[in-house]
Amino acid sequence: MARLIQAALVTAGLVPAALIVWDALHDNLGANPIEQITHRTGDWTIRLLLGTLAVTPLRRLTGWNEIIRYRRTLGLLAFTYVCLHFLTYLVIDQGFPIQGFAIRYVVEDIAKRPYITVGFTAFLLLIPLAWTSTKGWIRRLGRRWKALHQLLYVAAALGVLHYLWLIKGDRPTPVVYGLVLVALLVLRVWPRRSVTAPLRSPDAPPAADPLPLPLRARALDPS
Amino acid sequence: MLIKHPDDFRSSEITPESLYWNRRQFVGAAGAMIGTTLLPSLTPLPPLHVRGEGERGGEDDKPNSYEDITHYNNYYEFGPDKRDPSEHSGRFLPRPWTVIVEGEVHKPKTLDIDEILTRYPAEERVYRLRCVEGWSMVIPWNGFPLSKLLNDVQPTSQAKYVAFTTVYRPSEMPGQNTNILPWPYVEGLRVDEAMHPLTLLVTGLYGKPLPNQDGAPIRLVAPWKYGFKGIKAIVKIRLTRQQPPTTWSMAAPDEYGFYANVNPTVDHPRWSQKRERRLGEFLRRPTLMFNGYAEQVASLYSGMDLRVNF
Numbered sequence: 386m387a388r389l390i391q392a393a394l395v396t397a398g399l400v401p402a403a404l405i406v407w408d409a410l411h412d413n414l415g416a417n418p419i420e421q422i423t424h425r426t427g428d429w430t431i432r433l434l435l436g437t438l439a440v441t442p443l444r445r446l447t448g449w450n451e452i453i454r455y456r457r458t459l460g461l462l463a464f465t466y467v468c469l470h471f472l473t474y475l476v477i478d479q480g481f482p483i484q485g486f487a488i489r490y491v492v493e494d495i496a497k498r499p500y501i502t503v504g505f506t507a508f509l510l511l512i513p514l515a516w517t518s519t520k521g522w523i524r525r526l527g528r529r530w531k532a533l534h535q536l537l538y539v540a541a542a543l544g545v546l547h548y549l550w551l552i553k554g555d556r557p558t559p560v561v562y563g564l565v566l567v568a569l570l571v572l573r574v575w576p577r578r579s580v581t582a583p584l585r586s587p588d589a590p591p592a593a594d595p596l597p598l599p600l601r602a603r604a605l606d607p608s
Numbered sequence: 609m610l611i612k613h614p615d616d617f618r619s620s621e622i623t624p625e626s627l628y629w630n631r632r633q634f635v636g637a638a639g640a641m642i643g644t645t646l647l648p649s650l651t652p653l654p655p656l657h658v659r660g661e662g663e664r665g666g667e668d669d670k671p672n673s674y675e676d677i678t679h680y681n682n683y684y685e686f687g688p689d690k691r692d693p694s695e696h697s698g699r700f701l702p703r704p705w706t707v708i709v710e711g712e713v714h715k716p717k718t719l720d721i722d723e724i725l726t727r728y729p730a731e732e733r734v735y736r737l738r739c740v741e742g743w744s745m746v747i748p749w750n751g752f753p754l755s756k757l758l759n760d761v762q763p764t765s766q767a768k769y770v771a772f773t774t775v776y777r778p779s780e781m782p783g784q785n786t787n788i789l790p791w792p793y794v795e796g797l798r799v800d801e802a803m804h805p806l807t808l809l810v811t812g813l814y815g816k817p818l819p820n821q822d823g824a825p826i827r828l829v830a831p832w833k834y835g836f837k838g839i840k841a842i843v844k845i846r847l848t849r850q851q852p853p854t855t856w857s858m859a860a861p862d863e864y865g866f867y868a869n870v871n872p873t874v875d876h877p878r879w880s881q882k883r884e885r886r887l888g889e890f891l892r893r894p895t896l897m898f899n900g901y902a903e904q905v906a907s908l909y910s911g912m913d914l915r916v917n918f
Binding site for chain 1: 672675676679680684688690691740741743745787788789859860875878879880882883885887888890891892
């Protein structure tokens with residue numbers, strides 16, 4: 386069953402990319418196709434990042450523990466889209482390696498245009514996260530894995546800033562993404578009580594204790 | 609609408625490479641020359657085939673398709689996305705329409721749009737349009753020089769600027785119900801920019817009346833400036849003594865200035881202006897000073913620091 390859901394998730398996650406290809410082949414990307422491809426791959430990167438960050442709060446709110454196994458899928462889908470987004474910029478937009486001086490323009494962009502600086506930084510941050518997403522690495526890093534993967538919040542925040550800084554005028558979409566990100570961060574931190582962390586110290590009061598457990602159990606939350 | 613077709617472009621108007629490399633000196637000399645001798649005989653047609661820098665040398669400026677020009681628009685009165693104007697301007701009515709011309713003039717007028725079309729026959733002008741966002745098109749406009757209208761209203765000696773206002777009709781322009789920009793959209797030119805032969809009031813496109821999404825029924829085109837200076841759906845033209853406010857400059861004063869001359873040496877605070885994406889082409893091309901119209905307009909700005917007056 387889980388495998389089926391995983392397969393469905395990956396398929397669904399790749400539909401936006403397939404639609405981009407479809408639209409490209411049917412000349413349905415409008416007058417500025419490169420802009421459309423760049424925008425759509427970027428948009429899906431942020432959405433999937435937010436989806437990844439929504440897993441833990443959802444797990445806590447619904448008690449559906451198994452959802453955690455789909456988090457990696459969502460994260461890697463986000464990483465797929467960020468790679469497509471960056472490659473679109475690098476190869477199709479800037480023309481590297483075909484167009485001369487392209488790499489110089491890219492380096493200049495990254496160094497001098499704040500929205501590209503934060504976007505590129507976000508991309509770089511996602512690389513070690515994708516790399517260490519395997520069970521082997523979770524084992525190898527142990528406790529440090531969780532600390533490392535907190536970087537996802539930073540990457541998502543930089544992604545929102547990247548979007549916010551590239552548009553003209555007061556447009557709602559990046560602000561909405563930003564608010565969602567803040568909400569997810571808040572939900573991460575509160576409520577503290579985790580449904581899967583029933584661990585208590587031996588001399589803790591019995592379960593009938595009317596006081597809530599959160600303060601003691603929180604430190605051992607494995608999620 | 610009477611359409612006069614331009615003479616064929618002369619190869620002598622193509623910028624020779626040696627001149628290109630010494631273009632700053634050339635522009636200074638050309639400015640002086642144009643100002644003193646050539647202006648009366650200057651044909652009102654811009655050189656269409658100005659060559660770019662070495663890496664893109666030899667590319668002609670092919671007009672973009674009608675489909676692209678009418679479906680890729682920045683016209684926030686109808687929404688902020690490029691497809692919004694074509695999708696949401698269906699309810700907009702460009703008739704009946706009047707344009708008020710007032711202010712520092714001896715003969716203010718209120719003109720019906722059809723009067724304008726009759727009195728000032730449209731010519732075909734194929735111009736480059738460079739958006740501040742970094743894309744560009746080549747557009748065969750149909751219009752007449754703004755100077756003709758301004759001469760008829762006789763600006764006084766106090767008239768230093770020309771201010772333009774777009775219609776305010778939130779019932780027909782859904783974007784005006786949001787505050788993405790202050791409404792109505794306003795723009796302005798210095799009087800010498802307004803009187804320049806390149807500056808057009810445009811009423812048609814590809815020989816057809818201007819569609820709603822492109823600024824029907826009448827809009828401004830100043831091809832050496834960023835596209836946002838091309839105010840659309842004009843209802844008022846006012847000659848003023850002081851520099852008038854302009855919408856994008858009000859929205860983000862450190863990003864959009866009054867002059868907004870296309871200038872690859874002055875970057876937007878958030879992105880570079882050195883290159884542009886010509887719609888329909890695969891790789892980017894270098895942006896030209898004054899959008900390739902330097903020969904005709906550079907003299908307007910001699911002595912001005914274009915980094916300060918951006």
